[in-house]
Amino acid sequence: MASAAVAVERNLTFIQLKKNKLAIIGLLIISLLVIVAVFAPVLAPHHPYEQDLDRVMMAPCSEYPFGTDDFGRCILSRIIFGTRISLAIGLIVTAISAVAGIILGMLAGFYGGVIDEVIMRIVDIFLAFPGLILALVIAGLLGPGMFNVLFALALVGWMGYARVVRGAVLAEKEKSFVETAMSLGASDLYIMCRHLLPNVIAPVIVMATLGIGHTILAAAGLSFLGLGAQPPIPVWGSMLNDGKQYLQTAPYMTIFPGLAIMITVLSFNFLGDGLRDIFDPRLKEKSIE
Amino acid sequence: MLKYIARRLAMLVIVIIGVTLITFTMMHLAPGDPAELIATARYGMENLTEEDVERIRVAEGLDAPVFIQYLRWLGHTVRGDFGCSLVTGDPVQEEILLKIPATFQLALAALVVSLLIAIPAGIISAVKQYSPLDYLTMTGALLGVSMPNFWLGLLLILLFSVTLGWFPVFGYGSLRHMILPAVTLGTGMAAITTRLTRSSMLDVLRQDYIIAARSKGLAERNVIRTHALKNSFIPVVTIVGLQIGHLLEGTVIVESIFAWPGIGKLLVDSIFARDFSMIQGCVLLFAVLFVIVNLLVDISYVYLDPRIRYEKES
Numbered sequence: 001m002a003s004a005a006v007a008v009e010r011n012l013t014f015i016q017l018k019k020n021k022l023a024i025i026g027l028l029i030i031s032l033l034v035i036v037a038v039f040a041p042v043l044a045p046h047h048p049y050e051q052d053l054d055r056v057m058m059a060p061c062s063e064y065p066f067g068t069d070d071f072g073r074c075i076l077s078r079i080i081f082g083t084r085i086s087l088a089i090g091l092i093v094t095a096i097s098a099v100a101g102i103i104l105g106m107l108a109g110f111y112g113g114v115i116d117e118v119i120m121r122i123v124d125i126f127l128a129f130p131g132l133i134l135a136l137v138i139a140g141l142l143g144p145g146m147f148n149v150l151f152a153l154a155l156v157g158w159m160g161y162a163r164v165v166r167g168a169v170l171a172e173k174e175k176s177f178v179e180t181a182m183s184l185g186a187s188d189l190y191i192m193c194r195h196l197l198p199n200v201i202a203p204v205i206v207m208a209t210l211g212i213g214h215t216i217l218a219a220a221g222l223s224f225l226g227l228g229a230q231p232p233i234p235v236w237g238s239m240l241n242d243g244k245q246y247l248q249t250a251p252y253m254t255i256f257p258g259l260a261i262m263i264t265v266l267s268f269n270f271l272g273d274g275l276r277d278i279f280d281p282r283l284k285e286k287s288i289e
Numbered sequence: 290m291l292k293y294i295a296r297r298l299a300m301l302v303i304v305i306i307g308v309t310l311i312t313f314t315m316m317h318l319a320p321g322d323p324a325e326l327i328a329t330a331r332y333g334m335e336n337l338t339e340e341d342v343e344r345i346r347v348a349e350g351l352d353a354p355v356f357i358q359y360l361r362w363l364g365h366t367v368r369g370d371f372g373c374s375l376v377t378g379d380p381v382q383e384e385i386l387l388k389i390p391a392t393f394q395l396a397l398a399a400l401v402v403s404l405l406i407a408i409p410a411g412i413i414s415a416v417k418q419y420s421p422l423d424y425l426t427m428t429g430a431l432l433g434v435s436m437p438n439f440w441l442g443l444l445l446i447l448l449f450s451v452t453l454g455w456f457p458v459f460g461y462g463s464l465r466h467m468i469l470p471a472v473t474l475g476t477g478m479a480a481i482t483t484r485l486t487r488s489s490m491l492d493v494l495r496q497d498y499i500i501a502a503r504s505k506g507l508a509e510r511n512v513i514r515t516h517a518l519k520n521s522f523i524p525v526v527t528i529v530g531l532q533i534g535h536l537l538e539g540t541v542i543v544e545s546i547f548a549w550p551g552i553g554k555l556l557v558d559s560i561f562a563r564d565f566s567m568i569q570g571c572v573l574l575f576a577v578l579f580v581i582v583n584l585l586v587d588i589s590y591v592y593l594d595p596r597i598r599y600e601k602e603s
Contacts, residue, residue: 124300125307128583130538133556133575137312137568140560141319217437221542224439225557237439244443244546248451255447258440266435 023274029267037083046074048081048234057250067252069242075253078234079260085235086264089150089219090212096154098208101161102200106192108162109169120166123159131156132218139227149228153215160211161204168200202279209275213268220261236261294588301580308576309366309569310359316565317355323565324351326375366573372566376559381570385552389574391461392551395474395544396536398467402475403482404529410479411486411525416513418491426483433480438539442473442546459548470547474539478532485528486521493521523590530586534579 036043045065052072060067066075108119126134139152172178173196181191222228223237231238236257243253316323324346328337331345346352350361365372371381414426449469450458460466493499494517502512541553548554552571559567 121303125304128300128304128580129308129576130534130579132538133541133572134308134311136541136557137560137572138315140557141312141315141563141568143320213435217435220437221439224437225542225545226561237437240437240440240443247443247447251447251451254440254443258437258443261440262432262436265437266431269431269435 020274022270026267026270033083037087040081044077044080046077048078049232066256069253082234082236086216090216093153093215094208094211097157098161101158102165105162105165109166123162126159139222144230146229149222164203165200169196172196172199206276210272213265217265297584304580305576312572313359371570374564374567376562376564381566385570388552388555392540395470398471399474402471403479406479407482411483414487415490430480430483433476438473438477439542445469461550470543470549474543486525489521489524493517533582
């Protein structure tokens, strides 16, 4: 019975999603990006590190559709391989932030009292400071490297999830099925995982979808400033940073990586907005059709 | 109200301690020895000896445990002494004070740009809901939210400086220098404000008093101007206020692109130079500004919306 109801509900979600054109476009682009990331070695016309110093900063042509950079590397191939890093950073950081936020928000909402007070004050402290600046300082001090950027972005990204989950748990906790479970002697952990988590997960999914886009944007900003993965690893943000110096002679070094960032972020925003309309119909009017 | 402000100011102290503690810890986890940095700055790379480094370590108190060092730093800071730059040797507060006006100018100009775009666009979009103009505006807003501002900045340079030659590529001084950075920083913010102005206006237009005003035969223009506008601005002020904080955040990248001599560029430069005392000073400044701006925004609601009373809250 229960599983049939869940199946129907899932089906409904999908039907509603199908109605939302922008969300579908977002989903399609994201699927395409995932395919590009997975099959990068097959799809890229050249190796992303392959230098050809005789063919430096060549304008787009049939062999190099997006042109070549200041080392004579194929820009298209570097963008294709860069998809892997961007998506990986977006997914990993968002997963860490969301899981940390869910755990802390759940603890705060479920136990209340001192635990709630302590966790929410920590949330307040983190929210009272511009996250990107904190991430910049942390990643900058820890030095260049992919892991440091992951750590810095996850550290400033978990608070929203904690707040939302805490609010939802506070509302769910009072309901009779939770009280019944408690009186039957179910453990706290069981109640949290089995009864509360499924009921608070919807807003988290919406936030996480939008969060992946924000994270990719923030990571690109940090790598534009010179933090994160170092050359010759192809990263969209640092490709823009290279292109900056040759804006006059080779604008394609700047235009294409930026386009890649924008399309990726846009597709996650499309999907996130669409999912929000489905999970929270009250907000539908407030967002863009 | 006073009690509320006092509580928020207490929060400010906690935030500053929290943020500086985090950055202080990171500095000590970070590679690079501050004693060696100071020694290099003072004696140059060539004449550096191990004894000099050790002497400075003891003299500057860098041999003490991290927590003691932090308390010492806090003690100095409370008395208005932010220490000296490890690179130039100049007092941190002097350097920061020198850079504040440029950042404020940029942030203010960006705020003006964003409001000039967002308020008219949002209102027109709501009044003419589902018209082609509305779709155009909303598509523009979605693009604006998703576009990296550093990319936009580079594209603007490419078009207006490199190709058309209208504005200088970078630098600081005249109004002409300010336009591209302000537009770069302002448009991202405009995108969010436009969406919010539109939805807030749509909410108001559905209210009973708007229907009443219309049904008594008031011209639509007057309905919008005298009844709808003012009421739709409360959430807009909220989001604009919150965004001023993010405007400060945005200055970091925009100042770096346009070589704008403000706090944001100073922070990025200090990070790459590993100038620990300067980093700490900039972080402190950003924290104070951010919290104070948010507090001012909260206080301003009370005047805009008499329904809000802070004493009743928590």
